[in-house]
Amino acid sequence: KNQVEQSPQSLIILEGKNCTLQCNYTVSPFSNLRWYKQDTGRGPVSLTIMTFSENTKSNGRYTATLDADTKQSSLHITASQLSDSASYICVATGAGSYQLTFGKGTKLSVIP
Amino acid sequence: ETGVTQTPRHLVMGMTNKKSLKCEQHLGHNAMYWYKQSAKKPLELMFVYSLEERVENNSVPSRFSPECPNSSHLFLHLHTLQPEDSALYLCASSQDHWTEHLEPQHFGDGTRLSIL
Numbered sequence: 668k669n670q671v672e673q674s675p676q677s678l679i680i681l682e683g684k685n686c687t688l689q690c691n692y693t694v695s696p697f698s699n700l701r702w703y704k705q706d707t708g709r710g711p712v713s714l715t716i717m718t719f720s721e722n723t724k725s726n727g728r729y730t731a732t733l734d735a736d737t738k739q740s741s742l743h744i745t746a747s748q749l750s751d752s753a754s755y756i757c758v759a760t761g762a763g764s765y766q767l768t769f770g771k772g773t774k775l776s777v778i779p
Numbered sequence: 780e781t782g783v784t785q786t787p788r789h790l791v792m793g794m795t796n797k798k799s800l801k802c803e804q805h806l807g808h809n810a811m812y813w814y815k816q817s818a819k820k821p822l823e824l825m826f827v828y829s830l831e832e833r834v835e836n837n838s839v840p841s842r843f844s845p846e847c848p849n850s851s852h853l854f855l856h857l858h859t860l861q862p863e864d865s866a867l868y869l870c871a872s873s874q875d876h877w878t879e880h881l882e883p884q885h886f887g888d889g890t891r892l893s894i895l
Contacts, residue, residue, distance in 0.1 A: 710886030760878035
């Protein structure tokens with residue numbers, strides 16, 4: 668069964684600090700890995716999409732990494748801002764598929 | 780502004796009511812989706828439409844009935860819902876429905892549905 672596990676479930680950090688969110692997936696055959704940001708009361712917004720051949724992709728202060736051998740991905744946030752407070756959702760997609768397998772998300776709170 | 784608009788944003792209805800959720804996308808996309816988001820659970824795909832044809836119905840109860848009159852509009856008709864149907868219903872669109880094409884899905888802000 669295709670699954671995506673994210674850790675931690677929630678995280679509180681001080682403004683200006685860095686943090687790393689983790690994602691493990693068991694989707695097979697695998698095509699690509701996505702990270703979304705979901706602000707409270709809003710829909711998810713795409714941050715990055717990486718194929719199995721890519722190791723890293725950046726979007727501003729967000730940097731995603733992918734290890735297709737160990738089926739792990741991480742999202743690193745640099746110099747966090749209050750506006751980074753949101754849920755971050757890891758999504759794995761299978762080859763030849765139109766379905767996305769979503770994780771439950773990590774809820775990040777950035778405090779002053 | 781994501782280019783995907785959902786109405787209403789909030790809906791409270793009794794179990795015997797009939798209501799409809801509306802989604803409109805202004806991105807020129809060919810695929811549209813309905814998702815259900817419940818607390819502490821991953822997003823669940825409900826329906827996929829590609830060029831107005833239903834591609835997927837993920838074992839969704841018949842009390843949920845989708846309609847896609849054209850590639851810009853998507854509806855979810857609701858009737859005789861249960862309390863466990865209370866959730867955030869998200870609409871999304873993408874250029875096409877094949878995820879290998881690396882096109883992101885663009886989500887609306889959802890309709891928060893509460894069943895009394």
